[in-house]
Amino acid sequence: MxxxxxxxxxxxxxxxxxxxxxxxxxxxxxxxxxxxxxxxxxxxxxxxxxxxxxxxxxxxxxxxxxxxxxxxxxxxxxxxxxxxxxxxxxxxxxxxxxxxxxxxxxxxxxxxxxxxxxxxxxxxxxxxxxxxxxxxxxxxxxxxxxxxxxxxxxxxxxxxxxxxxxxxxxxxxxxxxxxxxxxxxxxxxxxxxxxxxxxxxxxxxxxxxxxxxxxxxxxxxxxxxxxxxxxxxxxxWVPTSPNIPQFETALVYPGTCFFESTSGSEGRGTRNPFLQVGAVGVNGSEIAAVLNRKSLPGVVFEGVEFTPEPLTSMDSAPKLNGQFIQGLGIKVTDRRTYQPVEVGIHIFHAYYHAVPAADEFLTRREWLARLSGTTKLAGMLESMTPEEIIASWQEELTNFIQRSEHYYLYE
Structure with a gap:
């Protein structure tokens, strides 16, 4: 040893x-x-x-x-x-x-x-x-x-x-x-x-x-x-892992982690992983404009530019290494009203419908199923709005919350 x-x-x-x-x-x-x-x-x-x-x-x-x-x-x-x-x-x-x-x-x-x-x-x-x-x-x-x-x-x-x-x-x-x-x-x-x-x-x-x-x-x-x-x-805050360096990263991570299942970038290979995402051939400023019109609580979006590169102790071989990306930046304006999973669905849906070829974007469908917890999300992206996708989990979520309350140790 x-x-x-x-x-x-x-x-x-x-x-x-x-x-x-x-x-x-x-x-x-x-x-x-x-x-x-x-x-x-x-x-x-x-x-x-x-x-x-x-x-x-x-x-x-x-x-x-x-x-x-x-x-x-x-x-x-x-x-x-x-x-x-x-x-x-x-x-x-x-x-x-x-x-x-x-x-x-x-x-x-x-x-x-x-x-x-x-x-x-x-x-x-x-x-x-x-x-x-x-x-x-x-x-x-x-x-x-x-x-x-x-x-x-x-x-x-x-x-x-x-x-x-x-x-x-x-x-x-x-x-x-x-x-x-x-x-x-x-x-x-x-x-x-x-x-x-x-x-x-x-x-x-x-x-x-x-x-x-x-x-x-x-x-x-x-x-x-x-x-x-x-x-x-x-x-x-002690960084919990190499790509969760700050609380703000942990806050957005439950939603932007979906990009791990794509040919796009979840921001690894930059100093702002998960706080910025992108895909080749998609203009992040245009995505930001679409999302900002939704007035999602606690967040504004902006176009950003980044080029993933190997970073010591973070990611030695990031996706899209060396490729220039016109990406999307996530700016949390009110952490208390920000909803990371819901925002993640809105972002993911917008990119899915903006890329030239959805099948070339969603390259790891099995991984998406494991991350999202369902085999249904890939199909939902094609046929449902983000609001409909979010509504689809409310009944099972309510049931979980009701069961989990019995195990609360804190008020």
């Missing part, structure tokens, strides 16, 4: 301390308690670079705690440091500081194996999510829950905020036939839950099998309420 040193990330806390009320994560609460819940255990940590408590990483704090034995570290997509590119396999290793084995859950396996768990008696999950179904950290969580259930060990989640808030849910509820690692559960694209709430719903609603016996515990946050978006938390 390769050896590497986990580098502690230091962040300025000045802006946080200036806030009257700062959201305190489950990790903050656990550390403040002297690791009371996990004391006396040999634990495996499922973490990445976002598992911070102040300016210290949870790995370092657990390792320094005399009452806890750090038995293993597990890393999700993008690796322990969060620098591996989208879809890039990550290798196992050893953390040189602690001597603990580091197992990749985005390499040879997507879930902890019995051998990896053989010396552990508890798993702890602490990763910042972005609130979108196809962001794979929650898939890692669900599969690890299954592994913990099979091994007969508890699974503890240190809860963190949903950056989009707990008051916004939208999009198609996943159809079972398109289940994949970018969609493990029958939930909408934007689910409106924290990872702790989602985990309790996954178990309670049997969204994954074989979880009846799982001893699941969530250490909740303090000071978080459902209407809070990330800027309301008083916490600094």
């Amino acid at each position: 390769r050896c590497f040193i986990f580098l502690t990330i230091f962040l300025s806390a000045g802006s946080v301390l200036a806030q009257e009320t700062v959201v305190r994560t489950g990790a903050d609460i656990l550390v403040e308690s002297g690791f009371d819940r996990i004391a006396g255990h040999t634990v495996g940590l499922i973490v990445n670079h976002t598992a911070l408590v102040g300016d210290e990483h949870l790995i370092n704090l657990v390792h320094a705690s005399p009452g806890v034995t750090l038995g293993a570290i597990f890393g999700p997509e993008h690796g322990l440091r969060g620098t591996a590119e989208d879809g890039e396999a990550v290798q196992d290793g050893v953390d040189q500081l602690t001597g603990a084995p580091v197992y990749s859950l985005y390499g040879k396996t997507r879930r902890p194996t019995p051998e990896m768990l053989s010396d552990l008696d508890l798993l702890v999950f602490d990763i910042q999510d972005v609130g979108a179904r196809f962001y794979t950290f929650i898939s890692t969580m669900g599969l690890a829950m299954q592994s913990a259930a099979e091994a007969g060990i508890p699974f503890v989640i240190l809860d963190r905020p949903n950056p989009l808030s707990g008051a916004y849910a939208s999009g198609f509820v996943l159809e079972p036939e398109v289940q994949s690692f970018v969609g493990q559960f029958s939930i909408p694209i934007a689910h409106g839950l924290t990872v702790g709430e989602l985990a309790t719903m996954i178990k309670g609603e049997a969204l994954l099998p074989s979880l009846d016996s799982l001893e699941l515990e969530v250490i909740p946050m303090q000071n978080w309420t459902r209407n809070m978006q990330w800027p309301d938390t008083g916490r600094p």
